[in-house]
Every structure is written in C-alpha cells, then in structure tokens.
Amino acid sequence: MxxxxxxxxxxxxxxxxxxxxxxxxxxxxxxxxxxxxxxxxxxxxxxxxxxxxxxxxxxxxxxxxxxxxxxxxxxxxxxxxxxxxxxxxxxxxxxxxxxxxxxxxxxxxxxxxxxxxxxxxxxxxxxxxxxxxxxxxxxxxxxxxxxxxxxxxxxxxxxxxxxxxxxxxxxxxxxxxxxxxxTFVKKETDQATTVAPLSEWNRRIIYVTIGGLVVLWIAYAQWLGNLSVYMTDTLHLPLWQYSMLWTINGALIAIIQIVINTLNLSTSRRAMWIQIFGGLLMFGLAFLILPFAKTFTGFALAMVVTTFGEATAFPMIPALVNELTPSYLKGRYQGLAAAAPSIGRAFGPVLGGFVIEHQGYQTLFYGGSGLVLITFILVLATVVSGYRYVTEYNQPVKSKK
CATH class of the missing domain: 1.20.1250.20 (MFS general substrate transporter like domains)
Structure with missing residues (x-):
C-alpha cells in the first residue's frame, strides 16, 4: 500500500x-x-x-x-x-x-x-x-x-x-x-495557488540565499584543490597533513550536527538565521587565518573555523528554501539548491587558479574573505528588507527523536 x-x-x-x-x-x-x-x-x-x-x-x-x-x-x-x-x-x-x-x-x-x-x-x-x-x-x-x-x-x-x-x-x-x-497529494492550501506564481519576496530571498551558497562553495572549493598545492608545493608540508585536515573536518561535522540535533536547535527560526549568517561569517574568518598559516596547526585552526561554517550554514539553506516554497514547486527549488555546490565546485578552482597565477595566494585568501563578506551583507539586507512579506508554506513541528 x-x-x-x-x-x-x-x-x-x-x-x-x-x-x-x-x-x-x-x-x-x-x-x-x-x-x-x-x-x-x-x-x-x-x-x-x-x-x-x-x-x-x-x-x-x-x-x-x-x-x-x-x-x-x-x-x-x-x-x-x-x-x-x-x-x-x-x-x-x-x-x-x-x-x-x-x-x-x-x-x-x-x-x-x-x-x-x-x-x-x-x-x-x-x-x-x-x-x-x-x-x-x-x-x-x-x-x-x-x-x-x-x-x-x-x-x-x-x-x-x-x-x-x-x-x-x-x-x-x-x-x-x-x-x-x-502517493504525492498536494495540500489544500497549495491546490488553491497552483496557478499563482511564487511571490516576489519569496523568490528574491530564495535566489539570494542560493547565490550565497554558491559563493560559499567557491570558497570551500579552494580547500578541495588549491590549498593542497599551497601546503605541499609552496610550504613543503607532507601530504598526510593535508589529509588529516579532512579527518578533522569529518569528525567535527559529526560532533556539531549531533549537538544541534540533540539540543533540538534546528526547530528554532532564530537558530536557523544564526546558522546561516554565522556560517557565512565563519567562512570569511577562515580566509583571514590562512595568510598567517605556515604550519599544520594554523591550517587545522582555519579548517575548524571553516567546518563550523559548513556544518551550520550548508544544511539550513535548503531548509529555508523548503519553508518558502509550496509543494508544487519544491522539486524545482530544491534542485537549484542542490545545484549550488556543484556550480561552486565547478568554477571555484578555475577562479582560484586565475587569482593565484596573476596575484598569488595572499590575494586569494584576502579576496575570498572579502567576497564572503559582501555576500553576507547582501543576504542580510535582503532578508531584513523582505522576510516580513514572504509567504511561509511549512509550519515547524516538534522533532521526533
């Protein structure tokens, strides 16, 4: 059945x-x-x-x-x-x-x-x-x-x-x-609006936050590629130290998510905004640490800060998209949210390589921090200006553990 x-x-x-x-x-x-x-x-x-x-x-x-x-x-x-x-x-x-x-x-x-x-x-x-x-x-x-x-x-x-x-x-x-x-059954509230387009502020906030996710992944993509070259070829650190950073990343993500879900923080709208904006700030801060990182300890600190940003901001953007879309449009906008990391991974190494080749790693680090800061301001301004006008389609319920 x-x-x-x-x-x-x-x-x-x-x-x-x-x-x-x-x-x-x-x-x-x-x-x-x-x-x-x-x-x-x-x-x-x-x-x-x-x-x-x-x-x-x-x-x-x-x-x-x-x-x-x-x-x-x-x-x-x-x-x-x-x-x-x-x-x-x-x-x-x-x-x-x-x-x-x-x-x-x-x-x-x-x-x-x-x-x-x-x-x-x-x-x-x-x-x-x-x-x-x-x-x-x-x-x-x-x-x-x-x-x-x-x-x-x-x-x-x-x-x-x-x-x-x-x-x-x-x-x-x-x-x-x-x-x-x-069996996919639309809610009655959605059936009445199937011919109506998504409201302007719903769409605007969705696209701006998904764009912010693309920027975060452009920044994150530097860790996946260019940072490994910087650590091994420029600073002559052993490859195992770069690999160990991802062990730290994986373990810390598990710890952060366990804490968030154990304390039931994810059901709070205030916590959602803290995760999104806090995550953006963490990514920007991590790039400000990298210019001074010359040993494994420095890179480990930057990775810890990045991971806090990743584990908090990344899952909340598709959650926000879910709240701002009716059932008949959820697939379309979840598809866009799922595409954002791929777009960031596609163009992040290319953009990073271009900056490194013409200006060097220091410019990459400071420029990356600046790009994330601009994104933070844009997302914050959009949400503050328009969230009061959005239509919400999903009322939070208490999580069952």
Whole structure:
C-alpha cells in the first residue's frame, strides 16, 4: 500500500548509502587522472569542471521533473543508471573513457542528490530544518566512511573501489524500491495557488540565499584543490597533513550536527538565521587565518573555523528554501539548491587558479574573505528588507527523536 509521507529513517539511510558509494569515486579523481593516466593538471581541471557542471545540470533537471512526473520512477531510473555507470567504470577506466564516465556520474549524482532533498520535503511529522540538518549529517557521515577506506583500497587497484560502489548502489536501489513509493497529494492550501506564481519576496530571498551558497562553495572549493598545492608545493608540508585536515573536518561535522540535533536547535527560526549568517561569517574568518598559516596547526585552526561554517550554514539553506516554497514547486527549488555546490565546485578552482597565477595566494585568501563578506551583507539586507512579506508554506513541528 502506498504511503503519502516519507519516513525520515529510510530517507537518511538512502542518503548515507548514496554518499558512501560516491565517496569511493571523487577523492581519487585528481590522483588517478594525473598519476595513473598521465594527464596534466590543466586537463584534470577541465574534467572536474565537466563533472561539476554535470552535477549542477542533473540537480536542476531532477528538481523540475520531480514536480511534473512520478518521483518514484525517476529515482529508480537514476539509481539503475548509476549502477550501469559504475559497471562501465570497472570495464573502461582508461583515458578518455574515464573522463566521460565521470561526467555522466556527475550528472546522475546531482540528480540523486536533488531528488533525495525533494523527498525530504515530504517528511511531515518532523520539522523541516531537522530533516535537512540530518540529511547533511548522514551525507557527510557516509563520505567520511568512504574516504577512510579509499586510502586502504586504492593501492590494491581502482577497480575494487568501483566494485564496492556497484554493491552499494544496488543496495540503494533496493531501499528505494521498498520505501520510496509514495502517493504525492498536494495540500489544500497549495491546490488553491497552483496557478499563482511564487511571490516576489519569496523568490528574491530564495535566489539570494542560493547565490550565497554558491559563493560559499567557491570558497570551500579552494580547500578541495588549491590549498593542497599551497601546503605541499609552496610550504613543503607532507601530504598526510593535508589529509588529516579532512579527518578533522569529518569528525567535527559529526560532533556539531549531533549537538544541534540533540539540543533540538534546528526547530528554532532564530537558530536557523544564526546558522546561516554565522556560517557565512565563519567562512570569511577562515580566509583571514590562512595568510598567517605556515604550519599544520594554523591550517587545522582555519579548517575548524571553516567546518563550523559548513556544518551550520550548508544544511539550513535548503531548509529555508523548503519553508518558502509550496509543494508544487519544491522539486524545482530544491534542485537549484542542490545545484549550488556543484556550480561552486565547478568554477571555484578555475577562479582560484586565475587569482593565484596573476596575484598569488595572499590575494586569494584576502579576496575570498572579502567576497564572503559582501555576500553576507547582501543576504542580510535582503532578508531584513523582505522576510516580513514572504509567504511561509511549512509550519515547524516538534522533532521526533
């Protein structure tokens, strides 16, 4: 018998499995393309750009289709296609087919992420902010597990990573088939407004905050690429110290999210704004620490500050989007929110590399802080000016633990 409400437990299980599987692919991309397939770093950058653009397009398309077609069929189709892509990785992981597979994989992963977020809007017995906090927690938890295993498995051969990924996506398909078959019924309040466009201030705040998320990911993308080069080539720090930063990142995200959800902070609107604006400030502050970081301790401090910003701001933006959209538009705007990280990852390394090449790392750090500060002011001004005029579509409920 079909259900009308999504189970938060199985949504989080699906999110964990999806990111556990994805975590076997992206951490080794740069190393495998450069060291094993002998491609230049410029070529690697273009491949990562194609992967990120594929993710963004997949998220946007998935969100729009979610509102128009049967979500249950859409998610089954995309997971099945992802299984086929992982099998293709096993069979064809040379150049240039690896790059082609990676682009397709990016498109499908963006699709899955957006549709999982859209399903998150159908969890009605738990506050939406709690749902998106937990989605972010489980996605990072799965990624941490995967990256910890990658270092052990990759020396045995990259094929083993793809085999494990196939197994996990098959498991995800089983979870989807059993627990994601919902009947989507619009609320009466939404049925009366299906022909009316989203109000001007709802749209304005949504687009400005999603734009802010893009900027945060442009900043965060420097940690994923350019900072590793700066630490190892410029400062001659060992690679294990850069890897240890991500161990700190993963552990701290888990701690922060556990505290937020244990104290039930996510159901407070004031806490939501503190998380969004506090997160923006943290990202800006971290970039002001980096010019003075010359040892592992300095970079670890900057990573701790960045992680506080990441763990607080990132999950709250899709939660805010959920509150400002009616049911018939949730897929579209969750797709845009899910595309924001991909856009930031796509253009962040390119912009950072351009600044580094022409002005150096110090300009990158100070410029990044300034860009985040401008974004903070823009988001704050927009929210203060217009939030009183928005229409809210989701009333918070007490989280059930």
């Amino acid at each position: 079909k259900k009308t409400n999504m189970s938060i437990t199985w949504l989080l299980v699906a999110s964990f499995i999806n990111n556990f599987a994805a975590g076997f692919i992206w951490p080794v991309t740069t190393v495998y393309l450069h060291n094993n397939l002998q491609q230049s770093l410029i070529t690697v950058g273009w491949v990562i750009l194609a992967n990120s653009i594929g993710q963004a397009y997949g998220s946007i398309l998935s969100g729009r289709l979610f509102d128009r077609f049967a979500p249950y069929r859409l998610i089954q189709i995309v997971v099945a296609l992802m299984i086929a892509t992982q099998i293709s990785f096993i069979l064809f992981h040379g150049w240039p087919l690896y790059a082609l597979n990676l682009t397709v994989c990016g498109f499908l992963s963006g699709w899955i992420l957006a549709i999982l977020n859209a399903y998150g809007t159908r969890v009605v017995n738990v506050d939406g902010r709690f749902v998106f906090n937990m989605l972010y927690f489980t996605s990072n938890f799965g990624m941490v597990f995967a990256t910890a295993l990658v270092g052990v498995i990759f020396p045995l051969g990259i094929v083993w990573l793809f085999i494990l990924s196939v197994i996990l996506y098959v498991l995800l398909l089983l979870v989807v088939k059993v627990h994601f078959n919902l």
